[in-house]
Amino acid sequence: MRTDVLLPTLGCWVHDDQGRVGMALEVRAEGERSLVHFRYGARDLVWIEAKALRSAFAPGMQVEHVPSSPVARSLGLGEVRATRVLAGCEQVLVQFLEQGTCRWLPYQTLRRVKPVEDRLLRGEVGTFPDHAERFRLRVLAHALEIWDRNTGALGRLDIDPLPHQIRLAHKVLTSGNPNWLIADDVGLGKTIEVGLILHGLARRNRARRVLIVCPAPLVRQWQDEMRLKFGQHYEIYGRDFQVPEPSYWRLHDKVIVSLDLAKRDKVRGDLCAAGGWDVVIFDEAHRLGRDDNGECTQRHRLAQELRRQTPAMLLLTATPHQGKTPRFAALLKLVRPELRRAFSTLEANPEIVAEVVLRNRKTRVTDAAGKPLFHGHETHRIAVEPGPASLAFMDELTRYLRHGYAVGERAGDRGRAIGFMMTTYRKLASSSIAAITTALLGRWQRLQAAQRANAAPDLETLIEASEATPDGLADQPDLFAGAAFFEGEAAQILRLLRLAEPIWPHDEKLRVFIDQIAAPVFRSGRKLLVFTEYRATQTYLREALLRALPEAGEAVLINGTMSLDEKLASIERFTADAAFLISTEAGGEGLNLQERCHVMANYDLPWNPSRLVQRIGRLYRYGQKHRVIVFNLHTQDSFDAKALGLMLDRVQVMARDLAAVGAEFREAMEAEILGELLESIEIEPILERAMRTRPELGAAEIDRALEEARQARSLQDELLSFATGFDGSSSSATFGIDRRHVAAFLGAMLPRIGARNVEPVHQGRALSFELPDELVGVFPELGRRRSVTIALDRDLARHHREMLPVDLDGSLFRHLLDTAKARAFDGLYAAARAGRIPAWVAVHHLRWQNERGELLEDELVASCCEAGGESGRPLSPEELGSLLLMPLESATPTASAPRMEVDTALRQAFETTVARVTTWHRQPASAFLLAAAEAGSEGAP
Structure with a gap:
């Protein structure tokens, strides 16, 4: 056969030089000639030379691409948009229906196919007796693919997203504007939501270069989360790499940087000179607000300049308002600068918040079955009365601290560093005798050695060191070097160390912790998570538990020095x-311990x-099967401890009172309000000012701070009530599809490829089956296995390594989907037994784009109408999901049906549905009728 002529594929639409139009049925070679068997009438057949044929394709025809190479993959079904002749080659412009893209192709690689509309008008169900079930499986295959494309639900992400996470990510990806402020409550998985958004943007080629800016203690957590859950490798600027000149930025596309490093002039300039970012994310974004005078801070300036470098910015914070509307408005302006004027009148026009802010609440989110995830937690106060030795030590420490603060107030810039050190010592003293004595001993040793005797502490260095190792302040050398703060400091520290000696063997706080918390919890057969701020305290507690409860075995640790693998171990x-697990906050951030x-x-x-909220969030989160119990140790040995205890007691009473007013789930509401109040209280300035005041004056300040927090919460609730939220009542983001549909699809398709003994196992969470001989070794992920078990959720696959997780990128699942979607599988039109479906159903595959023509999402839009065909209506995602769950039984098409009227009604219902949700940022890009069905007669097909 000649190879210099591109031969028409079978089914190609052609015409000859006599104007006869028809279809190529067969191609053969006769010597130097290539002949085409050509049908141009109902029964007229003729052999014609291939070079004598021309394209007969015209705009509006539906075609299927048939690649000339047997190993190439088809581009699928499409619609002809135009034709042309270029350099003697006849080409056809095809818009491919599923991809939405257009390509000029040689006409010979296309074959004409009959549109689904034609089969509806003629009632043609095809040649397969099980056409109704094939209709269901065809639509289900497309639905599963679209579900994964929009949510990552079936990809290689090591997560099982919750409904609210899927819907929030879907909203961002499909809104047409990827700039949002995400204000979910603590513990609802903002990191997972961001990962899903980035996954979706990457599938749309809009997330090649990503910058994540977060507080220093969170940089490792973000890096670990992106690697562990999403398989993405991010580099930490300043730790993993440096940029000596701007050209080096092309080597770094996925970057994490700490907020306070990024705000420096040089680093800010480097980030802005990187050549533009596809996506910029700010975690703890409330730190970006302008100061109380409305002045632009370094952090805010950083965000402003990066906003000009990116088309997509996400701000993440659980407390975006904090009772300060101007600062809140400044955040909104960062996200959507084009709405500046509207944000300037925010209190008069609060509804604008819905355009910018997405917010999920713990009291409203549900699991996949619609059950509330959170039911509240209970907190118990454990009082500790200090002994004489502890009181003597605290009295002496108070004198030392007051002396240091007094010197600091007179020493200018050096004094600010001294004040910072005094506050650090106070925090360490509030933790444990181990933390404060470790720090004081380090300070005394350096004073004795007279290292850098003339050096003045540098405040920026101190702050950076404390942020980089927040749980290691007690043994951080950089914090304790430098000249004496005041005359006689070394001698006073030595007195403190001697006063601390008798406390160690008789530490009242430690004894109460073991006797009233650790021992009872252990003996009740439960596990205990212990939180402390500092590693010195952590080590102290572990050694004490080993001595007091040797039968309990090892107490494991998590802290900020450990890698992710060490934490997971x-x-x-x-x-x-x-x-027992003893964790510092720096170590426990982002780790979820609710399972056991x-x-x-x-x-x-x-x-x-607010750190208390973060701590509780390690247990009080999705997956917790029991009521969370929290014990707080309150030691009455210093004003700081008394003030913190007083604050916590009063805020719990306030939360209880506020939750009692009309809350449907009172305990869950109380926990939510408690968290909001704690996040709004600024007690650190009160404690810093209180060194010279009487405790009762500090108590008055705390009461004022609590009232301010209550008012701030009220104002925040008022404004954020307009934010877009996602409860458990809608499945529009998932098309009514969930993992039950995965099981239904696999259970029906596996026997069609010859698999035997297909059975659900593990309470329906997995499927087991045996492959036929011809398919053993065909699918790489299965190796040479004949007996296979597929896990339908990732948690089961993680605990059973021999199971194959559901993975749309895996060759077996891909083969099943491609089989069900293939034209040869049919299922394009069907008649099903009456009662299982409405009289008539049409399912369209719709693609959305933004005003720049960039892909937003795919969607299945189902319409239906009754027997007369007078009018149609949309079929809800829940109705479509229900229809696709159970097998369909074939029936005979209705003989005398008003098919033209039905076709018109279904098309109008589809167009009305699409027009109703079309916006400036969200435009239809392409649509085609995927499949249709009717409720046939009861007779056998």
Whole structure:
């Protein structure tokens, strides 16, 4: 056969030089000639030379691409948009229906196909007796692919997203504007939401270069989360790499940087000179606000300049408002600068918040079955009365601190560093005798050695060191070097160390912790999570627990010095057999411990009350099967401890009172309000000012701070009530599809490829089957296995390594989907038994784009109408999802049906549905009728 002529594929639409139009049926070679068997009438057949044929394709025809190479993959179905002749080659412009893209192709590689509309008008169900079931499987295959494309639900992400996470990510990806402020409550998975958004943007080629800016303690957490859950490698600027000149930025596309490093002039300039970012993300974005005078801070300036470098910015914060509307408005302007005027009148026009802010609340989110995820937690106060030795030590420490503060107030810039050190010592003293004495001993040793005797502490260095190693302040050398703060400091520190000696063997706080918390929890058969701010306290507690409860075995640790793998190993030991896990906040951020533990103890109370919310969030999150119990140790040995205890007691009473007013889930509402109040209270300035005041004056300040927090919460709730939220009542983001549909699809398709003994196992969470001989070794992920079990959720696959997780990128699942979607599988039109479906159903595949023509999402839009065909209506995602779950039984098409009227009604219903949700940022790009069905007669097909 000649190879210099591109031969028409079978089914190609052609005409000859006599104007006869028809279809190529067969191609053969006769000597130097290539002949085409050509049908141009109902029965007229003729052999014609290939070079005598021309394209007969015209705009509006539906075609299928048939690649000339047997190993190439088809581009699928499409619609002809135009034709042309270029350099003697006849070409056809085809818009491919599923991809939405257009390509000029040689006409010979296309074959004409009959549109689904034609089959509806003629009632043609095809040659397969099970056409109704093929219709269901065809639509289900497309639905599963679209579900994954929009959510990552079936990809190689190591997560099982919750409904609210899927819907929030879907909103961002499909809104047409990827700039949002995400204000979810703590513990609802903002990191997972961001990962899903980035995954979706990457699939649309809009997330090649990503910059994540976050507080220093969170940079490792973000890096670990992106690697562990999403398989993405991010580099930390300043740790993993440096940029000596701008040209080096092309080597770094996925970057994480700490906020306070990024705000420096040089680093800010480097980031802005990187050549533009596809996406910029700010975590803890409330730190970007302008100052109280409305002046632009370094952090805010950084965000402003990066906003000009990116088409997509996401701000993440659980407390975006904090009772300060101007600062909140400044955040909104960062996200959507084009709405500046509207944000300037925010209190008069609060509804604008819905255009910018997405917010999920713990009291409203549900699991996939629609059950509430959170039901509240209970907190118990454990009082500790200090002994004489502890009181003597604290009295002497108070004199030392007041002396240091007094010197600091007179020493200018050096004094600010001294004040910072005094505050650090106070925080360490609030934690444990181990933390404060470790720090004081380090300070005394350096003073004795007279190292850098003339050096003045540098405040920026101190702050950076404290942010980089927040749980290691007690043994951080950089914090304790430098000249004496005042005359006689070394001698006073030595007195403190001697006063501390008798406390160690008789530490009242430690004794109460072991006797009233650790021992009872252990003996009840439960596990205990202990939180402290500092590693010195952590080590102290572990050694004490080993002495007091040797039968409990090892107490495992998590802290900021550990890698992600080391932290996960600690969690595995805790889950398996360890009774105690002691974690610092720097170590525990982002790690979820709810599976085997519901009891926690705060050995120390942080000065930042919002950290208590973060601590509780390690257990009080999705997957917790028990009521979370929290113990707070309150030591009455200093004003700081008394003030923190007083603050916590009063805020709990306030939360209880506020939750009692009309809350449907009172305990969950109380926990939500408690978290909001704690996040709004600024107690650190009160503690810093209180060194010279009487405790009762500090108490008055705390009361004022609580009232301000209550008012701030009220104002925040008022404004954020307009934010877009996602409860458990809608499945529009998932098309009514969930993992039940995956099981239904696999269970029906596996026998069609010859698999035997297909059975659900593990309470329906997995499917087992045997492959036929001809398919053993065909699918790489299965190796040579004949007996296979597919896990339908990732958690099951993680615990059973021999199971194959559901993976749309895997060759077996891909083969099943391609089989069901193929034209040869049919299912394009069907008649099903009456009662299982409405009289008539049409399912369209719709693609959305933004005003720049960039892809937003795919969607299945189902319409239906009754027997007369007078009018149609949209079929809800829930109705379509229900229809696709159960097998369909074939029937006979209705003989005398008003098919033209039905076709018109279904098309109008589809167009009305699409027009109703079309916006400036969200335009239809392409649509085609994927499949249709009717409720046939009861007779056998």
